[in-house]
Amino acid sequence: QVQLVESGGALVQAGGSLRLSCAASLSVSTFDVMGWYRQAPGKERELVALITRGGNIIYADSVKGRFTISRDNAKNTVYLQMNSLKFDDTAVYYCNAHWTLTNYWGQGTQVTVSS
Numbered sequence: 606q607v608q609l610v611e612s613g614g615a616l617v618q619a620g621g622s623l624r625l626s627c628a629a630s631l632s633v634s635t636f637d638v639m640g641w642y643r644q645a646p647g648k649e650r651e652l653v654a655l656i657t658r659g660g661n662i663i664y665a666d667s668v669k670g671r672f673t674i675s676r677d678n679a680k681n682t683v684y685l686q687m688n689s690l691k692f693d694d695t696a697v698y699y700c701n702a703h704w705t706l707t708n709y710w711g712q713g714t715q716v717t718v719s720s
Contacts, residue, residue, distance in 0.1 A: 607631060607709045609700045614714030617690055621718075625685040627700030627711060633676045633683055634658060638703040641674065641685045643696035643716075650699070654685060667693070692720040 608630040617623055625641065633639055640655030654664045654674040662674055673686040683700065695718045700711035 607702065607704070609702055609709055609711035611698065611700045611711040611714040614698060614716045616717045616719065619690060619692055619718055619720050621690050622686070622688045623690065623716060625687065625698055625700075625714060625716075627683045627685075629681045629683070629702060631681065632678060633681055633702075634678050636702040636704045638701075639676065639683045640701045640703075641683075642699045642701055643694075644699070644713075645693075645696040648696075653698070655701075656683065687716070690716075690718045692718050694718050 610628045613623060613625040615623060638655050638657050641653040642650050643653050644650040652665055653668055654672055656662050656674050671689045676683045697713040697715050699713045702709045
């Protein structure tokens with residue numbers, strides 16, 4: 606059974622940094638794609654960043670140059686380093702993994718940026 610557990614969300618001031626972690630129950634190299642999504646109140650869930658098994662990375666335009674996705678195969682963990690946080694980054698952040706035509710989601714972690 607695939608389980609994804611996020612951690613690292615917090616209240617932070619604008620301009621600050623956070624690192625989110627997503628611990629997977631399987632090796633992260635198992636998945637075709639792993640990524641981070643976010644959902645702000647009243648808005649649809651949107652892609653933040655993803656990394657493929659081959660190491661290709663995609664970022665949303667809104668986070669390019671500020672966020673970095675990475676993975677540690679030995680720890681079965683994917684990270685999202687978030688720098689220069691803005692008020693508009695406030696959202697619940699979800700870890701996602703895609704494998705064998707199935708999408709798996711974590712429970713989410715709240716990131717709140719105070720202006």
